[in-house]
Amino acid sequence: EVQLVQSGAEVKKPGESLKISCKGSGYSFTSYWIGWVRQMPGKGLEWMGIIYPGDSDTRYSPSFQGQVTISADKSISTAYLQWSSLKASDTAMYYCARHTAAAPFDYWGQGTLVTVSS
Amino acid sequence: SYELTQPPSVSVSPGQTARITCSADALPKQYAYWYQQKPGQAPVLVIYKDSERPSGIPERFSGSSSGTTVTLTISGVQAEDEADYYCQSADSSGTYVFGTGTKVTVL
Numbered sequence: 698e699v700q701l702v703q704s705g706a707e708v709k710k711p712g713e714s715l716k717i718s719c720k721g722s723g724y725s726f727t728s729y730w731i732g733w734v735r736q737m738p739g740k741g742l743e744w745m746g747i748i749y750p751g752d753s754d755t756r757y758s759p760s761f762q763g764q765v766t767i768s769a770d771k772s773i774s775t776a777y778l779q780w781s782s783l784k785a786s787d788t789a790m791y792y793c794a795r796h797t798a799a800a801p802f803d804y805w806g807q808g809t810l811v812t813v814s815s
Numbered sequence: 816s817y818e819l820t821q822p823p824s825v826s827v828s829p830g831q832t833a834r835i836t837c838s839a840d841a842l843p844k845q846y847a848y849w850y851q852q853k854p855g856q857a858p859v860l861v862i863y864k865d866s867e868r869p870s871g872i873p874e875r876f877s878g879s880s881s882g883t884t885v886t887l888t889i890s891g892v893q894a895e896d897e898a899d900y901y902c903q904s905a906d907s908s909g910t911y912v913f914g915t916g917t918k919v920t921v922l
Binding site: 732734741742743744746747756757758792794799801802803805806807808 | 848850852857858859860863864867869899901903905909910911912913914915916
């Protein structure tokens, strides 16, 4: 069974750094892209970017390029989304999802709620 | 930047048909995908490659495409179909974008 399990909710202060994770299981982690999606409170879905764990090829939405870093550690089947300096506007639910050639985002993680507040 | 526009809301009575459109602002249109999101839950893929239905998705969900507009149709709407629906497609650079989202209300 394909599963994507994300790390738990985080509460941070503006300016702090953060790295959240997404662990894949039940499939060949290095053979599928993994993507990240932001959903701000009460708002729609936003495509942030994707990474191919097999060779770490990464693509970002222009809206998120330079704002976040997507990475992966294929040895532990885990993808990451990180910030070097959080802002209050980063407060959102973040989902990871498996991206395939046929259907981007066929399996989703449960989401990680990030709250940034002073 | 590439944009996909959906109506903010659609209301439908049980047993009737709901149609949700998604319009791209530029050609060429890539394949479209549709997701259902219920409150407090992660999205679920309901249509891929314009009109294909993943296993486990009820037959009442269907998709179609015409020009730069794609449509998600829910035939015989049930109360459990009340949710937000998002289309998704790719731009020419290979990055993806979601539509603005449509809230489906079952009256």
